[in-house]
Amino acid sequence: MNKSEILLICTSPRRKGTSAMLLERVRAAIGGKMIFLPQSGSLNELVSEMQQAETIIISGPCYINTYPAKLIELLETASFTGGFSGQKIYGIINGGMPYIHTHKHGLTCLELFADKNNLSWQGGFILGVGAMLDGKPLEKHMSRRKVVPAFDQFVRYITSGKQSPDSLYIDVQSPPGKLMTYLFSKLLSSMVVKRIKKYGYDPEAPNWYLSNR
Amino acid sequence: MTLIISDNSKGNIGMILKESFCAMGIQVAHFAADTLNIKPCVSCNSCGGKTYGRCVIPDDMQQLYPRIVRCQALVLVSPIVFGGVSYHIKKVMDRMAAVGDPRYWIKDGEIVKGMSNKELRYYMVGFGDNISEAEQTAFLCLHKENQIIMNVSGKAFICDSLADKQAINIIAREIVDE
Ligand SMILES: Cc1cc2nc3c(=O)[nH]c(=O)nc-3n(C[C@H](O)[C@H](O)[C@H](O)COP(=O)(O)O)c2cc1C
Numbered sequence: 001m002n003k004s005e006i007l008l009i010c011t012s013p014r015r016k017g018t019s020a021m022l023l024e025r026v027r028a029a030i031g032g033k034m035i036f037l038p039q040s041g042s043l044n045e046l047v048s049e050m051q052q053a054e055t056i057i058i059s060g061p062c063y064i065n066t067y068p069a070k071l072i073e074l075l076e077t078a079s080f081t082g083g084f085s086g087q088k089i090y091g092i093i094n095g096g097m098p099y100i101h102t103h104k105h106g107l108t109c110l111e112l113f114a115d116k117n118n119l120s121w122q123g124g125f126i127l128g129v130g131a132m133l134d135g136k137p138l139e140k141h142m143s144r145r146k147v148v149p150a151f152d153q154f155v156r157y158i159t160s161g162k163q164s165p166d167s168l169y170i171d172v173q174s175p176p177g178k179l180m181t182y183l184f185s186k187l188l189s190s191m192v193v194k195r196i197k198k199y200g201y202d203p204e205a206p207n208w209y210l211s212n213r
Numbered sequence: 214m215t216l217i218i219s220d221n222s223k224g225n226i227g228m229i230l231k232e233s234f235c236a237m238g239i240q241v242a243h244f245a246a247d248t249l250n251i252k253p254c255v256s257c258n259s260c261g262g263k264t265y266g267r268c269v270i271p272d273d274m275q276q277l278y279p280r281i282v283r284c285q286a287l288v289l290v291s292p293i294v295f296g297g298v299s300y301h302i303k304k305v306m307d308r309m310a311a312v313g314d315p316r317y318w319i320k321d322g323e324i325v326k327g328m329s330n331k332e333l334r335y336y337m338v339g340f341g342d343n344i345s346e347a348e349q350t351a352f353l354c355l356h357k358e359n360q361i362i363m364n365v366s367g368k369a370f371i372c373d374s375l376a377d378k379q380a381i382n383i384i385a386r387e388i389v390d391e
Contacts, residue, residue, distance in 0.1 A: 014256050039255060061256070063254065065358035066297055066303075068307055069306075072294060072299065073300040076300050099323065102358060105297060109351065113295045116295070178322070181319060181323065186317075188324070189318075196262060196265050207266045207330070210279075210282050
């Protein structure tokens with residue numbers, strides 16, 4: 001694979017977040033050019049880089065069950081411009097929730113984009129509980145023993161230009177059991193509540209927009 | 214109040230829906246997201262701390278927030294784009310996180326979040342021409358997942374770009390009757 005023809009696009013506005021960490025892990029293994037999706041201005045230049053690439057790897061956070069708006073803008077712009085010729089495309093999506101189904105739409109959306117625009121969908125990787133990593137290495141992930149080898153296998157599929165099966169990420173991330181679910185929700189809630197209180201707010205209070213306008 | 218936020222750049226389903234509600238005597242506010250200045254969420258997390266429950270980006274989303282936290286029904290109307298919503302509508306959805314309940318709850322054995330407007334009913338109307346089965350399924354799944362994570366009731370509808378008044382009336386009726 002010609003390294004100059006690998007394009008890695010990070011769709012998170014956070015440059016040191018989990019999406020960037022995962023993409024950097026791919027880049028470290030296979031090389032290529034890493035780009036952060038510009039948060040303002042034209043996306044035309046990026047679209048023309050996509051057209052020239054041989055392999056495109058998209059990594060982004062899950063916002064309300066799919067990729068952030070900016071990635072949708074990129075896909076809309078790319079689709080409007082057209083001119084793709086079988087580029088291989090892989091997707092990575094990570095989110096806070098420990099469920100595959102919560103994040104699945106992101107990959108589905110990329111696949112539908114690929115099908116409609118003459119790119120070749122090669123599969124993706126969904127990572128749950130990615131928010132807790134907050135950009136720290138994958139080795140710190142709750143399920144590192146299973147998740148690290150699976151993600152590295154995903155990278156090998158990219159390197160060899162092969163399709164990565166969904167079973168790869170599904171098999172290593174089963175939903176937490178009853179007790180874990182309970183503890184997990186309590187832990188996460190106490191973290192956000194602590195932060196809200198630190199700034200002097202009552203988490204139970206009516207929303208700001210209810211009392212101020 | 215029923216709040217419609219639509220992307221009219223590829224069709225006027227949002228306008229027709231508004232007329233349907235009005236004809237039924239429903240109080241409705243309608244905004245065209247494609248004509249508003251709405252920036253994407255930059256994940257600053259100010260809404261989760263420093264300015265709890267409030268987004269600090271000074272743009273037209275500030276007109277929508279007071280309505281989103283008050284409305285009984287929110288209807289997002291969007292062209293179906295790769296099995297999801299358009300960029301204009303997705304920006305609104307992402308920014309809605311600021312008025313979500315940041316805490317975690319358990320529903321049907323899974324961790325979920327919620328909305329500060331707990332009574333909200335949440336609808337999506339997707340439109341397009343010859344939308345494939347795969348795209349329709351994806352669109353319905355997106356709404357279902359949104360409903361789970363926001364812990365709200367509601368429904369998703371799919372119609373043709375050229376859907377007539379009658380077809381849209383049926384959707385409006387279903388939303389009102391729920
Ligand atoms: C606006 C917004 C919406 C989000 N929606 C979800 C969601 O629906 N499900 C989820 O699991 N995480 C959600 N998250 C959490 C992010 O997906 C998570 O923090 C992720 O790890 C961020 O990746 P990054 O560090 O690359 O930005 C949301 C975050 C933001 C800012």
